[in-house]
Amino acid sequence: xxxxxFTGSNVMDVDAAKIRGAGSNVHxxxxxxxxxxxxxxxxxxxxxxxxxxxAMIGPSGSGKTTALRAVAGFVRPASGRIRIGATDxxxxxPYERGLGMVVQNYxxxxxxxxxDNVAFGLRAQGADKSLIGERVKDSLATVGMSGFAKRYPRExxxxxxxxxxxxxxxAVRPRVLLLDEPLSALDAQIRRNMVEEIAKLxxxxxxxxxxxxxxxxTEALTLADKIAIMRDGRVSSHGPTIELYRRPPNRFTAEFLxxxxxxxxxxxxxxxxxxxxxxxxLGDAVLAGAGRSExxxxxxxxxxxxxxxxxxxxxxxxxxxxxxxxxxxxxGELTHLVLDVDGTPVRVSATRLPMSLPERGSAMPLFxxxxxxxxxxxxxxx
Amino acid sequence: xxxxxxxxxxxxxxxxxxxxxxxxxVQQAFTDDSGMANxxxxxxxxxxxxxxxxxxxxxxxxxxxxxxxxxxxxxLGLILAFVPFPGSGVIARLIDTFIALPTFxxxxxxxxLYGSAGMLNAGLMEVFSLQAPPVNFLYSTWGxxxxxxxxYSPFVLRPLLAAFSLVDRGQIEAASVLGARPFRxxxxxxxxxxxxxxxxxxxxxxxxxxxxxxxxxxxxxxxVITLPLLIYSKAIQxxxxxxxxxxxxxxxxxxxxxxxxxxxxxxxxGA
Numbered sequence: 001x002x003x004x005x006f007t008g009s010n011v012m013d014v015d016a017a018k019i020r021g022a023g024s025n026v027h028x029x030x031x032x033x034x035x036x037x038x039x040x041x042x043x044x045x046x047x048x049x050x051x052x053x054x055a056m057i058g059p060s061g062s063g064k065t066t067a068l069r070a071v072a073g074f075v076r077p078a079s080g081r082i083r084i085g086a087t088d089x090x091x092x093x094p095y096e097r098g099l100g101m102v103v104q105n106y107x108x109x110x111x112x113x114x115x116d117n118v119a120f121g122l123r124a125q126g127a128d129k130s131l132i133g134e135r136v137k138d139s140l141a142t143v144g145m146s147g148f149a150k151r152y153p154r155e156x157x158x159x160x161x162x163x164x165x166x167x168x169x170x171a172v173r174p175r176v177l178l179l180d181e182p183l184s185a186l187d188a189q190i191r192r193n194m195v196e197e198i199a200k201l202x203x204x205x206x207x208x209x210x211x212x213x214x215x216x217x218t219e220a221l222t223l224a225d226k227i228a229i230m231r232d233g234r235v236s237s238h239g240p241t242i243e244l245y246r247r248p249p250n251r252f253t254a255e256f257l258x259x260x261x262x263x264x265x266x267x268x269x270x271x272x273x274x275x276x277x278x279x280x281x282l283g284d285a286v287l288a289g290a291g292r293s294e295x296x297x298x299x300x301x302x303x304x305x306x307x308x309x310x311x312x313x314x315x316x317x318x319x320x321x322x323x324x325x326x327x328x329x330x331x332g333e334l335t336h337l338v339l340d341v342d343g344t345p346v347r348v349s350a351t352r353l354p355m356s357l358p359e360r361g362s363a364m365p366l367f368x369x370x371x372x373x374x375x376x377x378x379x380x381x382x
Numbered sequence: 383x384x385x386x387x388x389x390x391x392x393x394x395x396x397x398x399x400x401x402x403x404x405x406x407x408v409q410q411a412f413t414d415d416s417g418m419a420n421x422x423x424x425x426x427x428x429x430x431x432x433x434x435x436x437x438x439x440x441x442x443x444x445x446x447x448x449x450x451x452x453x454x455x456x457x458l459g460l461i462l463a464f465v466p467f468p469g470s471g472v473i474a475r476l477i478d479t480f481i482a483l484p485t486f487x488x489x490x491x492x493x494x495l496y497g498s499a500g501m502l503n504a505g506l507m508e509v510f511s512l513q514a515p516p517v518n519f520l521y522s523t524w525g526x527x528x529x530x531x532x533x534y535s536p537f538v539l540r541p542l543l544a545a546f547s548l549v550d551r552g553q554i555e556a557a558s559v560l561g562a563r564p565f566r567x568x569x570x571x572x573x574x575x576x577x578x579x580x581x582x583x584x585x586x587x588x589x590x591x592x593x594x595x596x597x598x599x600x601x602x603x604x605x606v607i608t609l610p611l612l613i614y615s616k617a618i619q620x621x622x623x624x625x626x627x628x629x630x631x632x633x634x635x636x637x638x639x640x641x642x643x644x645x646x647x648x649x650x651x652g653a
Contacts, residue, residue, distance in 0.1 A: 060441075072559055105551030111574040120570070121560030172560055235617040296447040 017203050024175040027070060031080035031374055033066050041066045042233045048176075048226075053202060053210040055220035055241075057256070058230030065231070068178050068213045073097055084175055093227040095124070099179040100169030104185050106161040108153040110129045114140070114164050115149040121172035121193060139167040142201070157308050159190040166201070179212045197220050217257055221245065247290055247374045248303060254376050261346045262376065263321075265299040266292075277370050283342050283380035287319045288374030290377060301376045306336070308372035317367035321346075325364045328357060339364060403633070410627040417573075420624070427628045436612040436629070443526050443598075443608060444591035446614035450531035451587045452580060455538030462539075463546035464554075475542060480536045489529050489600040496520045521603045529597045534590055537567060538583035545570070545579035589640040593633070609633045 009288050011333055026048040030144035033041035041063040048054040056064040069075040073081055073094035081090045100121075108117050115136050122132045142145045143163040155159055163184060169177055179198075183191045199222060202208060219239060220227050228238040229252070237244060237253040254262055265280035271291030272278070276289025280302055287302060294300055310317050323339030323346055337348040348366065358364050414420040427433050454539075462474050480488075496502050496517055504514035510516075519525050549572055557567045595610040607615070609629055617626035 010611055053633070072555070073557055074558075097560045098561075099559050101556055103552045105552055105555065107548065107550055107556040109553055109557075109574075110529055120557065124557070124562035124566055160468060168556075168560070180558070220520070309585070 005270075006355075008179045016042075023081075025052075026054075026176055026209065026211065027083040027090070028070075029081045029083065031067070031070055031077045032072060032081055032170075033070055033075050034078040038079075041077075044235060045080075045239060046209040046228060046235065048209055048211060050209055051207045052225045053212055053223050055212045055214060055224035056282075057214055057217060057220045057227060058232055058236070059215065059256075061232075063228035064213045064215075064230045065180060066233075067100060068180050068211055070138050071176070071211060072099060072101055072178055072230060074303060092309050098172075098175040099178055100163070100172055100174030100176075101180065102182045106153070106158075106185070108161055108164055108167045108168070110153050112152075113149065114145065114151050114156070114162045115154070117153070117164055118149075118168045118171050121166065123304055125172065135171045135173075139171040140164075142170060143167045143197075144295060158186050159194060162186065163197075168196075169320045170205075174208075176209045176211060179210060179214075181200040181210075181213075181214055185218070191216075191219075195219050199223055203369055220258070227257070229256055230258055231256075251301060251376055251378060254301075256304045258305055259347070260264070260305050261309075261342060261344075262301040262303055263344050263346070263354070264378070265375075267294040267296050267300055278375055280375060285319075285321050285322070287373065288370035289319070289375055290370070292377070293376045294375055294377075301378050303374050304368050304372065305378045306370050308349040309346070309348045309350075310367045311348070311350055311354055311364070313365070313367040316369045319368045319370060320365055321374060322363055324367050325362055328360070339366065342367075371378050385639055386578070391452055402480075407627045407630050410623055411516050411631045413626055421623055422590045423516070424628050427625055427633075430611065432607070433629060436460060436609050437632075439606055440552045440592055440608040440610075442532065443606075444588055444594075445592045446598075447478060447534065448529035448584055448587040450527060451535045451538045452537040452584050454531055455542055455583060456576075459468075459539050459546055460572070461544035463543055463549075464572075472515040474539075477536050477539060480533065480538075483533075483597070484528075485533050485594065486596045486600045489534050489597050492520055492525070492529055492532075492601075512578045520572065521604065523606050525603055526606055527603055529601065530591050533597065537590065538580070541583045542576055545576040549575045578647055582644060584641065585644035585647055588642055589637060592636055592640060609636075 020295070020348040028044045028046040030045050031045040031230045032043045034038060040061075044063075044067060046054075056112055058064050066075055070077055071089075073089070073092060077090060081088055083089065084097065084099075109120065112120070117377065118136045118139050122135055127135070136149070137146070139234060140149060143166050145163050146165060148156065148160065148164070153164065156164065162185075163183075169212065182198075183194050186194060195218070196230050202210065202223070203215065210223075212223060224241045226242050227244050229236045229244070230255070236256075238247075244253060245257055246258065248257060251262060254260040263282055265282045265287065267278060268281045268286055271294065276290055277288045278294055279286055279288050280294075280300065281287075282302065287354060289302055289304075313320060321341050323341035325337065326340055327336075327338040328346070329336040333351065335350045335353055337350065339346045346366070395460075410420055410421055411424060413425060458477065492500075493561050494500050497520055498515045498518070503517050506512060506516050507514075511585070518625045519528070553571050554567055557571050593610055594608070595614065598606060598608050598611050598652050599614075610633065613626050613633065616629065
């Protein structure tokens with residue numbers, strides 16, 4: 001089987017020209033998966049462009065891993081087709097799909113040295129000895145593990161094992177790299193480092209298409225060009241990461257991605273002007289935020305992130321609400337406040353606090369800019 | 383009673399039921415019928431044709447049967463562990479029950495199936511109008527081997543299934559995505575993880591088949607004399623007790639060696 005290589009340079013000062021090629025797009029065409037009568041993935045239509053990182057996130061049982069396993073070939077769709085590049089892979093076994101995969105528990109072969117783990121796929125595909133040697137060397141250098149070629153997996157830390165697993169997947173020059181919760185087994189500090197390393201890896205291998213399944217929104221926000229938020233076997237929302245974060249299309253997305261504050265409001269004026277700002281009423285306050293096609297009188301939700309709420313007003317922070325201070329949690333670099341605004345709990349993440357905070361139970365104003373605010377339809381369930 | 387004295391009851395029981403009879407056998411092996419010490423007889427038996435034939439038969443049958451058990455156990459284990467099909471658990475438990483059955487039962491069933499007057503021969507003679515039964519393999523070394531493979535394969539299958547259940551499915555999937563076909567995955571991912579189980583199951587089979595008596599006796603194949611059968615024949619039919627004890631000592635040494643191998647492998651497996 002020939003597997004196309006991907007484009008880009010390597011990460012760790014290795015000859016960049018050695019790792020080249022073109023990633024492929026992935027196309028889900030109404031793909032559904034069911035176990036008996038139980039549907040775990042409802043018809044899914046989705047595209048991942050060549051060189052794109054798509055993060056699938058969602059709670060447990062939302063269907064994100066099922067979708068990845070369908071691409072890998074471990075789950076047979078009940079209906080629909082999956083294409084990678086120009087190839088319909090729906091009926092192909094996993095070993096003919098030209099993919100790489102990294103899973104949560106690394107899945108390294110314990111009886112093989114690191115170099116043999118990395119060479120495994122190339123040997124399976126019948127590559128020449130010289131090519132295998134070259135690819136193993138390059139792939140290990142790419143993940144900064146050149147000095148560990150002779151070690152066994154049990155002699156490596158969790159983070160090192162995961163790097164080897166990535167090197168093993170990269171060595172076969174996959175058309176698409178599947179990452180299934182790859183960092184979940186690592187502790188917080190190593191996870192942060194690995195997220196940065198994967199981001200760097202993709203910057204240097206821009207042609208590599210990646211499907212990244214995670215339940216960690218930070219990983220998704222850091223790495224993904226696009227995010228698909230899954231819920232109950234369906235895509236709740238899908239779009240460019242920043243767009244989805246700034247203007248969540250529904251309540252579930254707003255809450256799942258960044259735990260936004262959602263205040264029930266009544267539309268006073270529909271979106272207008274070049275900025276598309278609408279006006280909404282919350283009690284006596286009239287608040288401006290990015291609107292869609294709301295009409296005056298519509299009941300909707302006003303979405304504002306905890307870190308966009310300021311305790312002090314200025315010329316930009318023109319939106320003002322007043323709440324009752326309920327809780328204060330100091331966490332070093334951040335202080336988290338919880339206020340009650342018209343019966344809705346509102347979280348505030350503040351980097352700087354005023355000299356003195358009011359007593360718990362006191363009224364306290366909050367300020368935010370219209371540009372950081374958007375209206376989210378209440379009635380759209382993901 | 384101080385704690386250290388608790389060793390006395392089990393040690394006394396062992397001495398009475400195991401070590402004393404064993405010592406008697408060893409003593410008898412070096413003592414002739416008149417009660418005099420006789421080492422020369424030991425050397426004579428070691429070079430005797432009847433002993434060498436029995437030793438060769440024993441080794442041939444046990445090695446062949448063990449190899450057969452390993453192959454059958456491995457194939458069945460791979461199917462039961464990695465090929466999902468409804469009822470695989472029931473099949474595994476059914477195969478397990480073979481361990482509980484007396485060994486001669488399978489031999490008896492084989493006689494009904496493949497014996498001279500068994501169903502296969504009767505059917506073939508009827509269909510092809512034959513005068514003599516065409517299938518005679520049961521009354522040969524290979525008949526014994528087949529019966530032993532049938533009886534002892536579960537002893538390989540059981541530890542193999544335990545080992546297979548510990549194989550990380552993620553490794554198999556990773557190998558598959560990397561381009562490995564099923565045969566390569568079995569060879570390079572699954573089997574290395576199952577080697578201790580294969581050694582443990584195989585050495586246990588070897589141990590049991592070396593000492594197998596019932597199957598060989600029940601089949602009664604002409605000229606197929608193994609060490610246990612030879613001991614029986616010398617002691618019971620010929621009353622040659624010293625010869626029987628000499629062969630028994632060699633049989634015991636062989637068994638203990640194999641048992642040591644089994645414990646070593648089982649220890650590696652964590653059993």
